[in-house]
Amino acid sequence: MNRLKGKVCIITGAALGIGRACARRMAEEGGTVALFDLHDEDCTFLAQTLGDAGLPAAYWHVDVSSEESVRSAIDSVVERFGRIDVLVNNAGIAGANKPTHEITEAEWDRVQAVNVKGVLFATKHVLPHMRRNRAGSIVNLSSIYGLISAPDIPPYHASKGAVTLMSKTDALLYATDGIRVNSVHPGFIWTPMVEQHLCDSGTKDLAEGRCALDKLHPLGHVGEPDDIAWGVVYLASDESKFVTGSELVIDGGYTAR
Numbered sequence: 535m536n537r538l539k540g541k542v543c544i545i546t547g548a549a550l551g552i553g554r555a556c557a558r559r560m561a562e563e564g565g566t567v568a569l570f571d572l573h574d575e576d577c578t579f580l581a582q583t584l585g586d587a588g589l590p591a592a593y594w595h596v597d598v599s600s601e602e603s604v605r606s607a608i609d610s611v612v613e614r615f616g617r618i619d620v621l622v623n624n625a626g627i628a629g630a631n632k633p634t635h636e637i638t639e640a641e642w643d644r645v646q647a648v649n650v651k652g653v654l655f656a657t658k659h660v661l662p663h664m665r666r667n668r669a670g671s672i673v674n675l676s677s678i679y680g681l682i683s684a685p686d687i688p689p690y691h692a693s694k695g696a697v698t699l700m701s702k703t704d705a706l707l708y709a710t711d712g713i714r715v716n717s718v719h720p721g722f723i724w725t726p727m728v729e730q731h732l733c734d735s736g737t738k739d740l741a742e743g744r745c746a747l748d749k750l751h752p753l754g755h756v757g758e759p760d761d762i763a764w765g766v767v768y769l770a771s772d773e774s775k776f777v778t779g780s781e782l783v784i785d786g787g788y789t790a791r
Contacts, residue, residue, distance in 0.1 A: 539563075539564030541565045545569060560620075608656070627690075633685075721757055723756060753786040
């Protein structure tokens with residue numbers, strides 16, 4: 535219950551799926567959670583639910599593709615809670631599922647703005663606070679498709695490859711400041727994003743679509759948001775004090791094939 539006691543933790547994309555699971559588990563482990571998202575109703579409800587359970591949480595409306603939105607919210611977190619110990623860069627979108635020759639510049643840029651620039655902006659603006667404290671953990675949500683690829687969603691795969699190497703670069707740049715940076719690589723996790731991906735791919739029956747995804751994983755099933763959240767808790771905690779620049783793969787064996 536106290537793995538993150540005393541730590542102030544920002545989670546981007548906190549309203550749904552993996553982000554929501556991270557927020558809940560991190561709060562239960564003693565962290566004070568700052569929830570960043572655009573989904574006001576969902577995230578306000580989450581903050582209220584955690585607060586009602588005696589877990590400190592607050593919501594900020596943040597567009598991670600806007601540097602000013604991110605900077606302002608981070609400054610507000612520090613003003614309210616006094617410090618930042620953990621950043622979880624979880625916000626992300628899948629984008630257009632088209633072959634490369636059909637992708638428009640706008641479709642490409644939209645995914646990079648959220649998935650890549652969002653990581654850049656949040657990292658950039660927490661770093662001064664972490665460097666001042668000579669400590670911090672940044673956890674970037676990449677994907678199995680930040681390690682391998684597949685013949686679909688080119689903008690998404692490119693963005694997650696970028697996040698993987700951004701994590702390693704920043705791990706090297708800020709190690710002497712006591713700041714650790716790691717990436718997490720989920721397999722298919724049953725979230726609204728995956729459901730939407732199936733629909734966009736022409737799946738008519740979500741149950742059948744889920745069954746097909748199950749078969750892609752040697753363990754025989756897709757993952758749950760908590761499977762990722764517990765990995766994030768580990769990387770956010772002092773249990774992982776000697777871990778930086780690493781790739782934590784949580785994929786049911788998908789990339790071991």
